[in-house]
Amino acid sequence: MTSSAAPAIRSRSWFSKSSDKRVNLLTLPGWIWLVVVTQVPFALTLILSFVNWNLRNPTIPVTFSGFDNYVDLFTSAEFYQVLWNTFVITIGGLIGSLVLAFLLALAFNRSFRGITVITSFVIIPYFIMEPVIGIVWKTLILSPSLGLNEAISHFFGLHPIDFFDSDHALATVTGLVVWEWSPFLFLILLAGIKSLPEEVMEASRIDGAGAFRRVVSVTLPLMRPYFKVATVFGLINILKVFGIIFVATQGGPGVATTNLPYYIYSVGFFNWQVGQSAAIAVVMAAIAVVVVNIYFRFQGDVTKR
Amino acid sequence: MSGITRRQFTAGAVSAAVLASLTACSSDEKGGGGSGSTIVVASVNNAPMVTMQKMSSAFTKETGIKVKFVMLTENDIRAKIQQDVAVNGGQFDIVTLGTNDTGTYLDSGWTEPLKPMLDDQSAKEKKAYDFDDIIPAVLPAYSSAKKGLAAIPLYGESTMIMYRKDLFDKAGMSMPEKPSWDQIYDFARKLNDPSQNMTGMAIRGKAGYGENMYIFNTIMYAYGAQIADMKWQPEYTTPEMAAAWEFYRKLQKDAGAAGASSNGYTETLNLMSSGHGAIYYDATVSADTFEAPGSEIRGKLGYAMSPSGPGKGNTQTTGGWGLAIPSSSKNKDAAFKFISWVTSRDYVQQVAKRYGWLSVPTAVRKSTYAEEGYRKLAPYADIALHSVETVSFAHPAVNKTPYTGNSLPNISEWSGLGQDIGQLLAGYISSNQSTQSVLASAQADALKAFQQSGRIKK
DSSP, X not given: OOOOOOOOOOOOOTTOOSHHHHHHHHTHHHHHHHIIIIIHHHHHHHHHTTEEOBTTOTTSOOEEOTTHHHHHHHTOHHHHHHHHHXXXXXXXXXXXXXXXXXXXXXXXXXXXXXXXXXXXXXXXHHHSOHHHHHHIIIIIISOTTTSHHHHHHHHTTOOOOOTTSTTTHHHHHHHHHHHHHHHHXXXXXXXXXXXXXXXXXXXXXXXXXXHHHHIIIIIHHHTHHHHHHHHHHHHHHHHTOOHHHHHHTTXXXXXXXXXXXXXXXXXXXXXXXXXXXXHHHHHHHHHHHHHHHHHHHHHOOGGGO | OOSOOHHHHHHHHHHHHXXXXXXXXXXXXXXXXXXXOEEEEEEXXXXXXXXXXXXXXXXXXXXXXXXXXXEEOHHHHHHHHHHXXXXXXXXXXXXXXXXXXXXXXXXXXXXXXXXHHHHTSOHHHHHHHOGGGBOGGGGGGGEETTTEEXXXXXXXXXXXXXXXXXXXXXXXXXXXXXXXXXXXXXXXXXXXBGGGTBEEEEOOOSOOTTTXXXXXXXXXXXXXXXXXXXXXXXXXXXXXXXXXXXHHHHHHHHHSOTXXXXXXXXXXXXXXXXXXXXXXXXXXXXXXXXXXXXXXTTTOEEEEOXXXXXXXXXXXXXXXEEEEOBTTOSOHHHHHHHHHHHTSHHHHHHXXXXXXXXXXXXXXXXXXXXXXXXXXXXXXXXXXXXXXXXXXXXXXXXXXXXXXXXXXXXXXTHHHHHHHXXXXXXXXXXXXXXXXXXXXXXXXXXXXXXXXXXXXXX
């Protein structure tokens, strides 16, 4: 009689004398690489955040400043404005991207002539570099003096809107983020929709559910795992948007569109305050970790499903 | 078989080797100062520098010294150079520095004084180079008051008014050679016609210490204001400063481009050169673009001096890029050879021959403005030269200032402070924010900057 017993579960201990140890050793270069490019820079950034260092002024000595950089940051009104901007761009961009991505996924969940070509046009924005997105939208499309905005307004006899003034800049940047990231989330959600069991959809049609009811009561609940993945990817990537802001608004007018990544850059490379810039970077990393952890705890881990 | 197999070990060793090669620094071969050596130039990617890069093969042919270039946009190359010199990185043998950096870099010991190198030239070299041909008024912008010449300008600029003569003639108006800002405002308002896509006043509004602040500070001085008094107390809340800010907003709102707060040098240049601007106030080098063959507005422009204000006249600024040698360079001799080659009279002739007179570096040598070939193509030559020659680098304001420099003060805080103030100004012109509140913010920013740098005690 052939033994059908499952193989004994191997010990997970690092010091196990099984072939796991050989596998672990082979992954060592990868671990070293990971530590060198992620943990070492973070550790150095953390150390620098406790230092007073003006890179532009060598007459000011580099000194240990304790928590001064953090105190200055948390007592600065500008920082809270930047936090708010980051919240608006990230959450607004994420929600906008998810909604648009889902609508596109619904629309493309069918077969028609040319669907492959049209799909590739839809996802083009994701492959365009952020600075190019910023330049094209700012100069060629939305510019009230030279762009499409001016041409269309002139045609209708209207005064062109300045999409990058104090009143509109934050919304415009958020809109550009949606334009950039919705194609990527669309791909995730499209894969999800296409993998939904057809018999469930058929059953709901037979039961008399209309299109809207089917989307709300059948499609959306079944798509939850895909929304979780799309949300995590979207959150991580939109939180660190920099190129669009750098090119289109330079964080302005004032600090109207400065988010945390741009703030790190401007404090580090305009004010040359290395310690303060590092402190902002540490705070941003902490916020990212907390947000992602809260999200996972709230939603439950995808792998447990 | 226990332990790692030979195949597994080889795989691991290969991985480690790949890892090592990925993290290894590449090192260019750098020899000494003679033939066969290679120098690295960190440069902004403006047109004269691109020409310099193209022409460098001629230098290599002459001397055997190879020249490599790291060319980036202004903000990026500034950041790269700053990081390298601050930690003595030694990546570069020549760096391009703006006028607000040259003096402070030399004072900080980051670059080499150039006068001793010029003095060491042979009599024949000195005669060929003709240092006295360099416009004297520009040299303070490339020097430190304490340590002397810090960089040699590759090209420079001042600021002046450029206006559409045809539109003025049509409107029956005449631009004086030395206008005031009030006159400019009146002209611009009359010519501003959004229905015809015509902007009365094409002037920068985009935030940046080298963008809107470069132009606005000349208006600030014209109104009798300044950044700080002799004790470094900021002066952003004076009546003169408020008047300057209010005028600038009025000019932008009543006659400026729509979306002015997004328009920097490039956008404003495009606006004017596409025929949609009536009056333009910016760098003199812009005229090269406007008068170039193929330009839509070629031959249609008139030129006038930088406008005066209620405070003072002679408000034009000076700017440009100089070539300096970092103290960490290991090829100082070769670097100086290249600098003296690319800033020589002969280089100007070579560029003119190869690329035309409108491509030669300007606002550096007096002799360029006397060249018939240049004067034929540049109707603005005299006024541009006069702007450069009469600029006041040491005394930009009505009252004495603790700093030199015009719109780019020669202080280490300027990149940060100018950026902050520039952001406030861009927000101010695109909103209805009160002048008092925005200037209070500017005052606070300036105070913080001077306290952090130790100029004022906290």
